[in-house]
Amino acid sequence: MHEDEWGESSGAPPAEDAGQQEELSPHQSSGEQEIEASLRPRKLADFVGQPRVREQLKLVLHGALGRGEQPDHVLFAGPPGLGKTSLAMILASELSASIRVTSGPALERPGDLAAMLSNLTAGDVLFIDEIHRMARPAEEMLYLAMEDYRVDVVVGKGPGATSIPLDIAPFTLVGATTRSGSLTGPLRDRFGFTANMEFYEPSELGEVIRRSAGILGVRLREDGAHEIARRCRGTPRIANRLLRRVRDYAEVRSDGTVTVEVARAALEVYDVDELGLDRLDRAVLGALARSFNGGPVGISTLAVAVGEEQSTIEEVCEPYLVRAGMLARTPRGRVATAAAWQHLGLVPPANAFGVGTAPPEEAEPTLFEE
Incomplete structure (x- = not known):
């Protein structure tokens, strides 16, 4: 994993909204995490589905790059598994910038956020997953950082408390939320671009499955891809999860090729019915x-x-x-x-x-x- 793609402190990509890959677990082995990370698209051109969001995001990025400016802050909203985290990673890659990753629940105190913001360098991307779950004091500190690239750090308590202004490097905040209605108005209004993610069509999921099968080395027939795609609930994360489980079934109880018959038998074992x-x-x-x-x-x-x-x-x-x-x-x-x-x-x-x-x-x- 290269620093120019994921950032020094990103480590393995987070899983809350991995989009086109299965959710990561802290108990998974490093090998499993590497396999799942390999399914994540690295460029906007490789991202499957969400054509409206891709076109809008391309305009935002290319417009800012053409002017030599820092892109506006971006909010991705939608159900889990549709590609919000993947798009955040792609945004940083398209900007050739480092990305720092955290989550809303991890930012319990203003000091947590201040420490992260002060470590940013010019042009960095800060990705906050489940941003609607941030503590209110940290959220209020974020307002000034988003608008003026500055935070006020309060030292001491009571009448003797002193506010120290701290300048931070220009950055782009990327937020992801599964519950946009839970965001406060002041925070939502500070994002220059909001992308509302939609469920995928079966044809798009079929493309996701074929791409993932090629990466994983799965022998996949077209009818098998179609059978998995129509049971994925419109979600790429589920599509990749089911593909991996069908692959296991095909390798253990068949010749390793995923056909429509193998897919149906495997999904019956895993309690996934005709409608997903x-x-x-x-x-x-x-x-x-x-x-x-x-x-x-x-x-x-x-x-x-x-x-x-x-x-x-x-x-x-x-x-x-x-x-x-x-x-x-x-x-x-x-x-x-x-x-x-x-x-x-x-x-x-x-x-x-x-x-x-x-x-x-x-x-x-x-x-x-x-």
Whole structure:
């Protein structure tokens, strides 16, 4: 890994939003991390999907380079796994700049941020993953740094406290968030460019899978790539994860070639169904249909019913289930649609959402309403 691509303090690329690669774990071996890092595109031209964001980002970068200026601060927003971290790394590479990597939860005190900012050199890129989870005091320090390239360090406490202004080198802040609505207005407004990432189409995921198969040395037939792509929930990270698991199945129980038959058999072993739903997705829909008669039911009650954290249901399951038309969010809670009942092999009731009725927003309160 070269310093001009990843920066001296970046180490292995972070995994929160790796885009076109599987999430990294602290328990993974260095070999696994190197394999996963190799799947990350290094140039904007190599990045698959997100054509609108790529074109906008290209204009931002080339315009700034042409003027000899520091590019505006950039915010990438969207669900996990769509390529936010990959684009941050690519941005630094396109600028031939070092990148310093941290995350919102790691910046608990203003001093943590001040130490990182003071170590930047001119032109560096500072990447803050999950930036909406920064502590408020650190966030307020970031405002002045983004606008004036300066921070005020407070020394001492009480009446004797002294504020010392500290100039920092011009830099570009790249933030990534899975919950843009959680960002405060003052922070959001200080980004010169905001890119909203979208889910991928199956054809784009097929391109991601073929590219990754070439890097990993997987023998992949076109029908096998298509079968994996249509079960990836529109997310490149999941596409690469499933490709690696199908590769394992093909090498152990077949001749090593990923065909449509091998892909189907492998994904059945790993509990990924025809629509890309996994065990947790089906558990959520099953609880809604069987335990709560389709809803509406509050999210915390639903989380208890399936034995998962509320945040997991909201951030992992709901985006895809809503997009697939199997779950509706109403003011009174979550509702299973007629498509969800049918996917579970159940007969939807006459009043199921999607069978000629509107969401049950005006009905009398139920026991499970929040």
